[in-house]
Amino acid sequence: MARLLIRILATLASMLALAGAAWAATDTGASCRAGTLYLTFDTGSMSQAELIARTLRRHHIRATFFLASEPTVNHDNSLDPTWAPYWKALAADGHVFGSHTFDHVYLRGVHGDKVTMRPQFGAQGGKDVAMTADAFCTELRRSAKAFQSMTGQPMAPIWRAPGGRTAPQTLAWAEQCGFRHVGWAPAGFLGDELSSEKFPNQALLDRALRDLRDGDITMAHLGIWSRKDPWAPGVLEPLLTGLEQKGFCFATLREHPRYKDWFQQHGAEGRR
Secondary structure, three states, X not given: OHHHHXXXXXXXXXXXXXXXXXXXXXXXXXXXXXXXXEOEEEOOOOOOXXXXXXXXXHHOOOOEEEEOOOEXXXXXXXXXXXXXXXXXXXHXXXXXXXXXXXXXXXXXXXXXXXXXXXXXXXOOOOOOEEEOHHHHHHHHHHHHHHHHHHHOOOOOOEEOOHHHOOOHHHHHHHHHOOOEEOXXXXXXXXXXXXXXXXXXXXXXXXXXXXXXXXXXXXEEEOOOOOOOOOHHHXXXXXXXXXXXXXXXXXXXXXXXXXXXXXXXXXXXXXHO
């Protein structure tokens, strides 16, 4: 009798466990009924860096960050060792990191086997510089090396061109040295670099909540010098809450259908 009772209890426990797993799977599917979005952030002035990190942590959301060495509100640069604790904390949270070039170099033109780039910062800041494939690759890898030296973790094999300015030449060169370019969806441009007088936070929030769709990659910054009414304090929290209520989930670009195979094939830049 005792053995029969034990078998019955064991069967009931197994049934409850299976029911619980099925409920969890159903609940997860229901919570993602609107699809998946991919949040990305470029460095910028870093004025909102801590706020953004705390907000993502509170919502248990992992995002993708594109890193350049830009002047910050702390009178240093975003890839200086002084920012190591920040990048280490984000890496520990499971976020993904790509290159935004080191000196935030803008494409100016293509001339044969060279491209003309204009670094926004660094020793050549504000000057046009002719780059070969090797020089361009070095520029992308400088950010990867700085990130790995601060965190001990390799950078992902992806990059984002400042201003989104690319050419077939720069896209091909980047892939030859292990970086695939990532842009953003039209609805994913969150507008944090626009004039706050013409594009107030509420208008940007309403637009994003209305227009974002499954699979969209968003783009904002960790702080913008020019915007008088900062975007993140007024928009990020209600945006994430609103999107979650609509049934969106969030993932890093490592899981994006367009980049998943690239990640699997190329691993991480810092390992090569």
